[in-house]
Amino acid sequence: MQTMTQIDRITTRQATGADAGVIAELFMMAWPVEEILDASGVTYAELHDAMTKVASRRGTIYSYENTVVAEVDGRVVGAMCAYDGADYLRLKQPVVDMLGPDSGFAQLRETEADEFYLDSVGVYPEYRGRGIASRLFEAQIVRAASLGHSRAGLIVDEDKPEAEALYARLGFTHVDDRDFFGHRMKHMVRTLEQD
Numbered sequence: 001m002q003t004m005t006q007i008d009r010i011t012t013r014q015a016t017g018a019d020a021g022v023i024a025e026l027f028m029m030a031w032p033v034e035e036i037l038d039a040s041g042v043t044y045a046e047l048h049d050a051m052t053k054v055a056s057r058r059g060t061i062y063s064y065e066n067t068v069v070a071e072v073d074g075r076v077v078g079a080m081c082a083y084d085g086a087d088y089l090r091l092k093q094p095v096v097d098m099l100g101p102d103s104g105f106a107q108l109r110e111t112e113a114d115e116f117y118l119d120s121v122g123v124y125p126e127y128r129g130r131g132i133a134s135r136l137f138e139a140q141i142v143r144a145a146s147l148g149h150s151r152a153g154l155i156v157d158e159d160k161p162e163a164e165a166l167y168a169r170l171g172f173t174h175v176d177d178r179d180f181f182g183h184r185m186k187h188m189v190r191t192l193e194q195d
Helices: 004-009 017-030 033-040 044-056 085-099 132-146 161-169
Strands: 010-014 067-072 075-084 116-123 151-157 173-180 183-191
Touching: 010 132, 017 044, 017 067, 017 075, 017 116, 033 044, 044 085, 067 132, 075 085, 075 132, 085 116, 116 132, 132 151, 151 161, 151 173, 161 183
Parallel strands: 116 151
Antiparallel strands: 010 067, 067 075, 075 116, 151 183, 173 183
């Protein structure tokens, strides 16, 4: 098991198609999976298979091309996807097509056209609390600024004050509320500095 002193071995990198299975697993940790399974009528394994296919394709929300992964000693232990909010409807359509119009994904509107949306972040439980999520956020913020975005946004479950506190420390402020699979979510935004 890794110790807290090994934090300096964390690296971040752009994901590749070979990371698709672990990307799917990590993102599903961030979602209300039970509600998704109930709405879509699929099993956990079927959802993981579908999300692995989505992550391995270009032009999807959860694609490897939108994802940064964190590694510790060469093992992927965390992942985060982010993309231009203006592309949200186009990018989510493959997920709706795979899971069906009743899956709940078709009704979601998580982001706005004027923000770089930080969609899902997942870190394996045994690696949490070591700054991995913060490193993933900063990697995606740098990416957003390099692409010319002036703000980044995300949503956080109001029942997860520890996550909200992390996002506040990273410079995000609460601007409005959203519904996500029956969960009340806080929409938070951060203004990005341009080089």
